[in-house]
Amino acid sequence: MLDEKRPRSLRRTLGYWIRLVIAGGLLLASLLALFAGPWLQSWYAVPQASPAASATQTLPATPAASPTPAATSPAEPAEPLLSDHSLDGHRVLSLSELGYAHLFSHQLSGAGLTRLTYGEWDDIEPALSPDGARLAFASNRGGNWDLYMVEMATGTTTALTQDAAYDGQPSWSSNDWLAYTHDLNGNLEVAIRPLDGSLEPVYVSLSAARDHSPSWRPGAQQLAFISDRDGGSHVWLLHLDQEGEARFVALAPGRGAQASPAWSPDGRLLAWAEQDQAGVWGIYISDLLSPPRYLGSGQAPSWSPAGDVVLASLALNGQEYLSAYRVDGSLALAPQALPGQLHGSSWAAGSWPQPLPEPLQAAAAAQPQAIWANTLAASTQRSQHQATPLLDVYAPNATLSSAAAAPFEALRARSAQLLGWDALSSLENALTPLTSTLAPGQSESWLYTGRAFELRSGLLNAGWLAAVREDQDGQTYWRIYLRSANPQGGLGKPLTQLPWDFAARYRGVENSYQAGGAPLQEIPAGYWVDFTALAAEYGFERLPSQSNWRSFFPALRFNQFVLRAGLSWNEAMQQLYSAEELSARP
Incomplete structure (x- = not known):
C-alpha cells in the first residue's frame, strides 16, 4: 500500500508546483502590463493634444503640432473601414520618360497621367504637404541633387536647398518643417529645417552609419528613418525631443533589409518595405506596439489620405506596376502597368486646381521626342x-x-x-x-x-x-x-x-x-x-x-x-x- 501511495503523492506535489508556476507567470505578466505598458505607450505613441516638447540645447524646437489620436492598443484594434472614398485625393508619381524622370499627377481611373514637370533633368521623390497645397521633390536641374517646391495653386517652383552635396528624400512635418537626406562630408545624415529657411539645417542623426529616407510622424517630434547602425539596413525611430543615444530605437531589428518608411496620416501606423530571405520585397505595417503585419508584395509604400489604403510599386520581368492594399491585407487596387520606371510617389487629400496654373499646363502640353x-x-x-x-x-x-x-x-x-x-x-x-x-x-x-x-x-x-x-x-x-x-x-x-x-x-x-x-x-x-x-x-x-x-x-x-x-x-x-x-x- 505504501508503494501505491507514493506515486499519487508525487503527482500531487508536481501538480502543486505546476499550478504555482503558472500562477506566478500570470502575476508577472499582469505586473508587466500594468507598469511596462504605459511606459511603452509613452515611448511609441503619438502625443495627445499636447504642445511639442521644449527645445534641447542642441536641437531647435519645431512649432507645436496639432492634436493627434494616440496609438491604439494591440488588444483593441481600431482599423479604419474602407470607404467609397479610400482612393480619393491626388497622387504624384515620378516616372521615367525618354531618359529623364518627370513628375506626373495620377488618377487611378479615368484621366490617367498628366505631366507636371518637363525638361532635360530628373525630378524624383515627390512629397505632397499634408494639405496637398505644396509639393517638395528632389531634382538635379541645377547640376546637383537639391530640394525644390512647387506651389500647386500657382505652379511656381522654388529652390529649397542649393548645395553641391546630395540632398533628397524630403518628408513634411505637420507644421512646415522638412526632414530630408543630406550627404554630410561623405556620410548620409538626416537633416531637418523650417520651410521658410529661417534656421540653418540641423543634422539630427549624426553617426558613423548611413542614415537616410526620413519620414516625419504626423503630430509628433519623431522621425522614422533607415540606418545601418546595427549592421543592416533597418527602420529606426528618432525622438527629436530627447538627447543621447537613447533617443534612437530600432523598430524591427533582426529582420531582412528594410526601406522606405512611411507614416499613416494620423501617425498611428508605420509602413515600410522589407526583403525576405528569397530577396522578395513586401510591404509591412505596425502600430509599434505589436508585431509587424504583412500586407503584400511591393516596395515604396505611400498612404491614402484616409489612412486605410497603402499604395505600393511592384516590379516583374522589367515592368513596373502600381498596386494598393487595405490595412487588413486585402487588395484595394489590382496592379496597373506603369509607362516608365517609378522614382517615388506621394498621396494627399484635396484635388488639383482646375484649370492647372500656366507653368503646369506648359509641362502637361509638352511633347517629348527622341x-x-x-x-x-x-x-x-x-x-x-x-x-x-x-x-x-x-x-x-x-x-x-x-x-x-x-x-x-x-x-x-x-x-x-x-x-x-x-x-x-x-x-x-x-x-x-x-x-x-x-x-x-x-x-x-x-x-x-x-x-x-x-x-x-x-x-x-x-x-x-x-x-x-x-x-x-x-x-x-x-x-x-x-x-x-x-x-x-x-x-x-x-x-x-x-x-x-x-x-x-x-x-x-x-x-x-x-x-x-x-x-x-x-x-x-x-x-x-x-x-x-x-x-x-x-x-x-x-x-x-x-x-x-x-x-x-x-x-x-x-x-x-x-x-x-x-x-x-x-x-x-x-x-x-x-x-x-x-x-x-x-
Whole structure:
C-alpha cells in the first residue's frame, strides 16, 4: 500500500508546483502590463493634444503640432473601414520618360497621367504637404541633387536647398518643417529645417552609419528613418525631443533589409518595405506596439489620405506596376502597368486646381521626342538589319545591329553626361561574329545578335563599378552602379546598399566560396549612377546570371545589357543573318 501511495503523492506535489508556476507567470505578466505598458505607450505613441516638447540645447524646437489620436492598443484594434472614398485625393508619381524622370499627377481611373514637370533633368521623390497645397521633390536641374517646391495653386517652383552635396528624400512635418537626406562630408545624415529657411539645417542623426529616407510622424517630434547602425539596413525611430543615444530605437531589428518608411496620416501606423530571405520585397505595417503585419508584395509604400489604403510599386520581368492594399491585407487596387520606371510617389487629400496654373499646363502640353526612340520602336519589326560600326568605341568588334546602334549612342551620351566620363567608349564585347566562340554555356549569347554589349569587367576591380545583388523569382540579377567622376556631388547619388564582393570567394572562407562571394564590409564612398535603370530607359535590359555563376565567372553576365525589344534570340538572329549564314554556323 505504501508503494501505491507514493506515486499519487508525487503527482500531487508536481501538480502543486505546476499550478504555482503558472500562477506566478500570470502575476508577472499582469505586473508587466500594468507598469511596462504605459511606459511603452509613452515611448511609441503619438502625443495627445499636447504642445511639442521644449527645445534641447542642441536641437531647435519645431512649432507645436496639432492634436493627434494616440496609438491604439494591440488588444483593441481600431482599423479604419474602407470607404467609397479610400482612393480619393491626388497622387504624384515620378516616372521615367525618354531618359529623364518627370513628375506626373495620377488618377487611378479615368484621366490617367498628366505631366507636371518637363525638361532635360530628373525630378524624383515627390512629397505632397499634408494639405496637398505644396509639393517638395528632389531634382538635379541645377547640376546637383537639391530640394525644390512647387506651389500647386500657382505652379511656381522654388529652390529649397542649393548645395553641391546630395540632398533628397524630403518628408513634411505637420507644421512646415522638412526632414530630408543630406550627404554630410561623405556620410548620409538626416537633416531637418523650417520651410521658410529661417534656421540653418540641423543634422539630427549624426553617426558613423548611413542614415537616410526620413519620414516625419504626423503630430509628433519623431522621425522614422533607415540606418545601418546595427549592421543592416533597418527602420529606426528618432525622438527629436530627447538627447543621447537613447533617443534612437530600432523598430524591427533582426529582420531582412528594410526601406522606405512611411507614416499613416494620423501617425498611428508605420509602413515600410522589407526583403525576405528569397530577396522578395513586401510591404509591412505596425502600430509599434505589436508585431509587424504583412500586407503584400511591393516596395515604396505611400498612404491614402484616409489612412486605410497603402499604395505600393511592384516590379516583374522589367515592368513596373502600381498596386494598393487595405490595412487588413486585402487588395484595394489590382496592379496597373506603369509607362516608365517609378522614382517615388506621394498621396494627399484635396484635388488639383482646375484649370492647372500656366507653368503646369506648359509641362502637361509638352511633347517629348527622341530619334532613338523611333529606332527602338522599329527594332521590334521582323525586318532585316545590318551590322553598324560604332564611332570612337574600342571593342574586339566595335559593331552593333542597326536596331541597337541609335539607342546605344543615346545611352552613351546620357551616361557620359551623368558620370562625367565615357563609360561606353571601351567595351568588353559588342557584336560577336558567328565564327567566334564564347565561353562554355554561351552558345546562344545575345552578343551574337548585335543587340547586346558588355561593360568592361575591369571597372569592377578598379572601383568604378559596383554590383548589388538582387534575387527575383528564383534568379539572381545584378544592379550595376557606375562611379561619378565628381566625388563631391554632381548628378550621381551616394549608395545605400552593400555591393557584392566577387573576390571574397577566393579568400579561403568556405561560405563565401560556395556563395560566389559575399557583400562588401562597407558601402563604397563617392557618388554613383544607377546604370541598370538608365540602360533600361533606352531599351537595354539586364540578364539573370546562369545557374553556375557562383563557380564560373562568365556565367555571371552582370555586365551584359541586351536590347531584346520583345524578340526571342532566334528572331533577333534572323534579323541580322540569312538562313544560309545561320545554318553554316560552326
